[in-house]
Amino acid sequence: MSYILLQDMADWLRADGLEVIEYSGWKTRARGSSGYTSNPLCVMWHHTASNSSWDGQKDADYCTVGDTNSPLANLYINRAGIVWVCAAGATNTNGSGNSIQFSRGTVPVDGMNSRAVGIECGNNGVGERWPQSQIDAMFATSNCINRNLGNLPSDVSSHQFYAPSRKIDPATGNVEGPWVPRTLNSSGTWDRNSIIEECNNRANNSIPIPPTPTPIPPYNPDPDDEDEMAVQLRVRFEGYKNVFLYEYNTFTHLTGRSDGKYQNVPLEVWDAHPQGMKGAIAKAGLEMEDMIPE
Numbered sequence: 609m610s611y612i613l614l615q616d617m618a619d620w621l622r623a624d625g626l627e628v629i630e631y632s633g634w635k636t637r638a639r640g641s642s643g644y645t646s647n648p649l650c651v652m653w654h655h656t657a658s659n660s661s662w663d664g665q666k667d668a669d670y671c672t673v674g675d676t677n678s679p680l681a682n683l684y685i686n687r688a689g690i691v692w693v694c695a696a697g698a699t700n701t702n703g704s705g706n707s708i709q710f711s712r713g714t715v716p717v718d719g720m721n722s723r724a725v726g727i728e729c730g731n732n733g734v735g736e737r738w739p740q741s742q743i744d745a746m747f748a749t750s751n752c753i754n755r756n757l758g759n760l761p762s763d764v765s766s767h768q769f770y771a772p773s774r775k776i777d778p779a780t781g782n783v784e785g786p787w788v789p790r791t792l793n794s795s796g797t798w799d800r801n802s803i804i805e806e807c808n809n810r811a812n813n814s815i816p817i818p819p820t821p822t823p824i825p826p827y828n829p830d831p832d833d834e835d836e837m838a839v840q841l842r843v844r845f846e847g848y849k850n851v852f853l854y855e856y857n858t859f860t861h862l863t864g865r866s867d868g869k870y871q872n873v874p875l876e877v878w879d880a881h882p883q884g885m886k887g888a889i890a891k892a893g894l895e896m897e898d899m900i901p902e
């Protein structure tokens with residue numbers, strides 16, 4: 609049986625602006641028992657429970673190769689928000705736990721290790737401060753991985769939600785930055801719903817805003833300037849689909865050419881003045897009724 613290896617994870621993360629360290633051998637690292645048979649259904653959130661003196665490479669070493677059950681995580685995020693990519697295949701991150709439904713399928717009881725990307729985040733879990741740079745990297749990483757896997761931003765679970773009888777992570781509420789997690793218990797375990805809400809918020813806010821088209825300004829060429837006379841503009845009058853090619857004092861009507869050459873020209877509002885439009889229509893040899901309303 610061959611299993612899926614997520615060998616593009618480092619590239620995915622870098623493309624989203626994260627600082628990435630590729631742990632030697634990560635592209636072929638996986639746990640010995642069953643692996644991913646399809647894209648993982650979710651991202652699992654953990655804290656390392658390590659002392660802050662372990663931050664960085666020492667935490668990464670432990671998660672990746674330092675334990676008899678290693679690899680213990682696919683990704684490790686340190687206090688500064690740097691992401692170590694530790695393993696491309698399934699890992700021993702989650703252990704036994706409940707069945708959970710996600711957008712593309714249901715993880716069965718005790719089935720999380722071969723259906724999740726596990727993220728270990730450096731924190732002692734008993735009150736150590738969570739720096740904002742780390743929190744920001746955690747949300748960015750979770751959303752990046754889920755998006756590239758074809759999941760929703762909400763396809764996440766805490767370790768505690770999966771295994772409530774034996775796990776508290778991630779915790780505690782000593783979190784810097786604008787996100788304030790709701791906590792569930794005296795350990796300060798983050799409410800999974802609070803994580804999901806913030807994943808959704810950050811995913812929605814990162815949708816690129818399309819650029820505003822720049823209108824072409826009214827064109828008043830100097831008739832004595834041959835260079836200006838040679839300028840051509842494609843123009844459209846507000847409220848109409850028709851497109852014209854404008855050269856000095858001459859309009860040529862382009863919309864509907866049988867070869868379709870100008871069907872996809874950028875439609876830009878050049879001048880909404882009705883007299884200007886009528887003059888252009890006449891110069892193009894058209895009538896008002898030839899204009900196609902939007």
Ligand SMILES: [Zn+2]
Nearest residue numbers: 654655767777
């Ligand atoms: Zn955990």
